[in-house]
Every structure is written in structure tokens, then in C-alpha cells.
Amino acid sequence: MTQIRPLIGKAIIEGTILCRSGLHIGGSESALAIGGVDSAVIRDPLTNRPYIPGSSLKGKLRSLLERALSLPLNRSGGGVSRHECNDGACPVCRLFGAAVDPRAEKRRNIPSRLIVGDAFLNEASAAELEEIDGNLPYTEEKTENGLDRLTCAANPRQIERVPAGARFDFRILYTVENDEEAAEDLDHLEALLRLLEDDALGGGGSRGNGRVAISIEKVLYRSLATYLGSETERELDAASIGESLAETLAAKKEN
Template identity: 50%
Template sequence: MNNSLQFKGKFIIQGVVHCVTGLHIGGNTEGFEIGGVDNPVMRDPLTDQPYIPGSSLKGKLRHLLEWKLGKIELHPNHEETYGPHWCGECPACVIFGPASDERQIREKAGPTRLTVRDAFLTEESANMLQQWLGEGMFTEVKTENALDRVTSAANPRPMERVPAGAEFGFTLIFDVYRDEDPKLLKELFSAMAMLEDSALGGSGSRGHGQVELRNIRAEWRSLGYYTNGEKPKPINAVQNKRIKEIVSGFQESDWKVQ
């Protein structure tokens, strides 16, 4: 075991994912009821409300960061697909975990730093959507047409989506094990900035899934927070800032872990 690793605490980064356009994160169609819509969205089975799975958000951020870092490479032993990076050393591997079962590589990377919680509709959004759509309704069905190039006959393709304007509360948890770990936050934030000019979920190239990250706030919870009631330390550098400003103004001194 690498003894330079020691748990020091967690940065908790929160805010809302604001849907600038309709959002479609595809759900399971298996066992879907007769008369249900094609292309349903993911739903929380407890509340029946749509949500953004942490895995979707984490996967998208990783994808954006790997492109930014130029880490889109074929694994030497699995050459069929361009999967997540596996080296164990680059920021993508350390933040998101290396796609490797090899012990040496996993040890080099240390524990996966980032945890992404499922993002649920804010209470305000859930109320707003029901005002627009009706009690217990949180989604709309958008029908797109693929036109026959000769006859112009339409081939309609319905898709369920969360309407523009909806907001989901997100939480990212970044664990710190080494003094230099907070430097990696700049990479994470740049992936978040790229997300605003990319898309979440399906049909992004056709306008779905444009999002903004709003109301961003962050705090440091040291080891003492978990052991003897130490207070969390708010990170003032992110207050009232958009993600692009957080990246461009990033200073390691704002993210000191002592």
C-alpha cells in the first residue's frame, strides 16, 4: 500500500443543473407499461420524478476531461473500444478511477477521488413543473420528425424529456488523500465548464440537454469534521461565480486543506 496516502478530508461541491433546453436521460424500456411513451426518461421509482443519475453526470465529466487531456486511447489489451482511461497517473484516472484491474495501476492512482450523487429535482422545480403540466407530471413528450427525402413524409419519433427551466440539485464529493490532490479540482472544474458547451443525456446534437451549473458553492470538511465536530470551511472563491470564472480564477491557495 502506498503510505503517502492519508485521508485528509472532503470538498463538497454543490449547486443546481439548470436545464436551458429539454433534458432526456434515457430510462429502461424493459417492462414498460402498454400505452407508455417511447424513449422514456430515467425516473426515481420512489417518487416517480425524473432525475440525473450520478453515473451519467460522472461519465459525461470524465468523457469531457479525457478529451481535454488528449487521453482518448485504445487500451493495449482491449482494442475494440475507446473506453475510459486506464494509466493510473493522469488527472482523469486519479479523479475518476482508472479503468484497470491491475493492482499496480490501481495503487498508483490511489482511491477514486470523486463521488457524484444522483441529482434530484429541486422542490421548487418539482412544484413549478406540476403547475405547468399538472399534478404528478414532470415531463413532456417532444415529437421529432425524420422526413423522407423524396416524399417529405414524416416519420415521427416521440421522446420524453424534462422541460427547459427545470433544475436538479447536484453534489460532487472530492476526497483528498495527498497534499497535491486539490490541484486536480481545476481539471474537474474545467470539465464542468465544458459541460455547459456540450450536452447531458441523449440527442444533444439536436438541441437536448443544454445545461448551466448555477448556485455553485463549496466547503471543506476536514478529518476533524468527521471525528470531533470541527466546523466545515466554506470556500469563498466559488461563491456567486459561474463555473468558467471558477476555472479561470482558480488558485490553489483557495483550496488549502489544513
């Protein structure tokens, strides 16, 4: 059976992630020699600045939606349990994507409608962090203790964190494939970004790391006609993206 993936347009969401507490998203083992910390952050190899990988942000948003909808974690791989199904109407799978399940009767791959880019330090934050008088560029060392339950002996460790107050610029693209589902998808995405503010991003969330504040600063909608040059892009209401997109799509149909 031939499948068609329609392309109606794209919504582009841009904003800022503010670190309200130190942020730790781990890098490779080869980075551990920097400053002698036990757990280093991931860095851009060209600028040496820390950044938030799109995969980390997307994975966190997906896990929050799985929990919010009480969906079963029916797939596992790479040490991660997650929800994936072959139902194209599933709010999680149609938004974040799902790989083929070899056990399913209908072996269907569902491509993600979201593209979550890496979030990089904005220039103002980078300039502020360059002034830190420490052993590590742009970051801080945090000493944590693990306590033996019987002897109370301390086992100190050092982790590297991006300090509170740092700001990262993020960009998320949503592909509109279905008029009726688009508003619900973007309503979910808005809710997830708000929910993330009362959760944690990165490692050590239960120990105070990863508290963030998210500000959506601009939302644009570009229809297929925009890319073909016959229509201008439209700015959507950043306070109500799903409703604003639904109104834009309805108005386009009427015209």
C-alpha cells in the first residue's frame, strides 16, 4: 500500500531557555580530563561552549507527554524504556516519531513531526560566563557527596554545571501534515514546555540541577505556498500557538 506524507506547512518556534539552577548535560568520557571533574558537560567542539543537545530536549519533552497521557512504556533499547506504537493517531508517536516494531502485525514507521535543534548559549550569556574566575571555561564545579548509610562516610564527587542565569536560544520546527491534528499537537507542545519548567532538564534533577524557565519569543507559520514564493509567512500568537495556527489554517481554506 502506497503511503503519502502531505506537507501543508511548517511552524517555527523560537525562544530562550533560562537556567534557574545549574544545568548538567553530560559529555563524552574523553572530556573528563578537563579540569579534573568527575562528570563533564557536553561542549561545542568549535567554540568550547556548553550547549543543550536537541536530542536531550526532545527526549525530555517526549517522556513528559508519555507520563501526562499515562501511556505504557512498551519498547526498550539502549537502556531506555519508552512508549512506541504503530498507531498514527497516537499523540506521542505522531509528534515525536516511532520506529518500526518488528513484533507488530502492521510494521509501520512513523517519522517525527518535530525537529528540535541544539540550543546554544546566546552571546550575552557567553560574554558573562567568560568572566567567571574558575578552572573551567563557561561553567562551574559543584561538589556533591554520597553518604555511606552505615558509617556516614562521605564520598565526594565533582560535577560540571552551566551556572544559573545562563540563557540558551532554542528553535523547534513542527511540520503540519494534518489540519485537524496540528492544533492538538502544538497545544501539547506548549503544555510540555510549561511542564518542563516544573520538572528538570539534564542530569541530577532530584538534587537541584536542571531547573529552567522557558520563554517563547516568536512563532512563524510558513505554508507550502510560502516556500514556493506565492505567499508571505505569518506570525502566530506565541501565547496560544495551537489556536492561532488553527485559525490561520481555517482562514486559508475559506480563501
